[in-house]
Structure formats: C-alpha cells, structure tokens
Amino acid sequence: MEPRTNFMGLDLALCPDVYEPSDDSELMVEAARKYSFGKVLDLGCATGIFGIASAQKKEVSSVVCADLNPAAVELAKKNAVLNGVEKKISFIQTDLFSAFSSSSKPKEKFDVIGFNPPYLPTTPAEKVHGTLNLAFDGGKSGRKITDKFLSGFEKHLNSGGILILLQSSLSGVEKTTVVLEKKGFAVGKFASRRFFFEEIAVLVARKRPEDEKKKPRARRDLNPGPTT
Numbered sequence: 001m002e003p004r005t006n007f008m009g010l011d012l013a014l015c016p017d018v019y020e021p022s023d024d025s026e027l028m029v030e031a032a033r034k035y036s037f038g039k040v041l042d043l044g045c046a047t048g049i050f051g052i053a054s055a056q057k058k059e060v061s062s063v064v065c066a067d068l069n070p071a072a073v074e075l076a077k078k079n080a081v082l083n084g085v086e087k088k089i090s091f092i093q094t095d096l097f098s099a100f101s102s103s104s105k106p107k108e109k110f111d112v113i114g115f116n117p118p119y120l121p122t123t124p125a126e127k128v129h130g131t132l133n134l135a136f137d138g139g140k141s142g143r144k145i146t147d148k149f150l151s152g153f154e155k156h157l158n159s160g161g162i163l164i165l166l167q168s169s170l171s172g173v174e175k176t177t178v179v180l181e182k183k184g185f186a187v188g189k190f191a192s193r194r195f196f197f198e199e200i201a202v203l204v205a206r207k208r209p210e211d212e213k214k215k216p217r218a219r220r221d222l223n224p225g226p227t228t
C-alpha cells in the first residue's frame with residue numbers, strides 16, 4: 001500500500017520519486033485558493049497539489065497538471081481521483097512549455113499559471129538520485145529552470161492572467177521581481193515564510209494593461225490581481 005497523507009485538507013498519495021508537499025507547497029495552495037480562476041496550468045505539479053486545490057474552486061473551469069517527471073504525472077492523476085476532481089483536470093509530461101507550443105498549432109494559453117520550480121543552488125555532488133532530483137536542482141545558481149521559465153511564460157498567459165511563482169532568497173526573489181517588472185507585470189508578494197537559512201515567497205504577477213504602463217507606479221503597492 002502506497003503512503004498517503006492529508007495535506008491542507010487534500011487527500012494525497014505519495015511516491016518516493018515525486019516531491020512530497022512541504023512549506024512551499026502550502027504557500028502555493030493558499031495562493032491557488034485565493035487567485036485561481038478560469039483555465040489553470042499547474043506546472044511542475046508533482047502530487048498535483050496546486051492543480052487539485054484550483055480544480056476545487058467553482059471559478060476554475062479546467063486545469064492542466066504538467067511535469068517533466070513521468071512519475072509525478074501518474075501520481076497527480078491518482079490524486080485527482082482521490083479528491084474527486086479528475087473530470088476538470090488533464091495531465092501531461094512536458095519540459096516547461098514545450099508541449100504547449102508547436103509550430104503546427106497556436107500556443108496554448110492559461111488564465112493562471114502556478115509554478116513552484118526547483119530553486120536550490122546545486123553542485124553535481126549535491127544532486128539527488130533519480131527523477132526526484134528534478135524537484136530540487138536549480139543548477140549552480142539555483143536559477144536555471146526559473147530563468148528558462150521567465151524567458152517566455154507570458155506567451156502562455158491570457159490577457160488579465162496571473163502568474164503565481166514560488167521563489168527563494170537562496171536564488172533571488174528580487175532578481176525575479178525585476179525581470180517580471182521589466183516585462184510589464186505588476187508584482188506583489190502574496191505570502192512568505194522565513195527559516196534560519198532562507199526565506200520563501202509566493203510572487204503574484206499580473207500583466208499591466210498598456211495604458212497603466214505609462215503611469216509611474218510605486219513598486220510592491222500594486223494589487224497583483226483579482227481576488228476571489
């Protein structure tokens with residue numbers, strides 16, 4: 001019998017090859033419960049926790065749970081059934097957005113993209129064995145996957161859409177904020193948690209409409225998006 005847990009009211013099967021929910025996942029669930037609406041992408045879904053919490057909301061019409069780790073995709077499927085939301089969710093194995101952008105069809109877009117990326121600065125000696133490494137390994141700087149994600153995620157966000165992104169002080173929350181602001185997003189810190197060695201934070205970013213961009217705005221005092 002596989003291990004099971006109840007995490008923030010969600011019934012979740014666990015698997016040794018897949019990231020087990022932790023403090024960062026908790027912040028992501030809180031953000032999903034507050035902000036998710038319309039069509040949601042849970043990128044790097046692992047257990048499917050962000051997508052499942054989103055699918056439970058009536059404001060959410062559909063969810064895609066996606067992960068590079070095939071064991072995570074299978075586990076998320078199982079967990080969607082355990083929580084009775086499987087009809088709202090589809091599942092896909094993909095490296096970031098590769099499955100959502102092909103030359104033959106238009107880029108798939110979402111109203112909300114949630115991503116809790118691997119962000120730990122990792123040397124070759126620190127790599128974890130097997131596919132579980134994908135959950136932690138942010139490359140030498142910790143920003144390898146985050147920077148790749150930031151380079152083009154906005155092409156997959158509908159107008160008025162929201163990005164919910166977990167970041168850590170170990171790999172530069174401020175740097176990510178600056179990148180998002182340069183792309184024309186209003187960025188707010190939804191929640192954070194401090195540990196003795198790091199601070200983790202959920203950034204909520206909303207694309208500013210063209211006319212708003214012309215006005216000077218103070219940073220961090222922007223309403224990051226609709227609340228539900």
Ligand SMILES: C[S@@+](CC[C@H](N)C(=O)[O-])C[C@H]1O[C@@H](n2cnc3c(N)ncnc32)[C@H](O)[C@@H]1O
Pocket residue numbers: 019020021022024025028043044045046047048049050066067068069072094095096115116117118134135136145
């Ligand atoms: C820190 S875990 C977060 C899991 C889950 N969202 C949560 O909050 O509990 C990061 C997840 O991202 C996935 N991942 C890493 N690189 C990826 C990539 N290039 N494309 C898609 N998923 C990726 C990992 O397999 C892992 O499941």
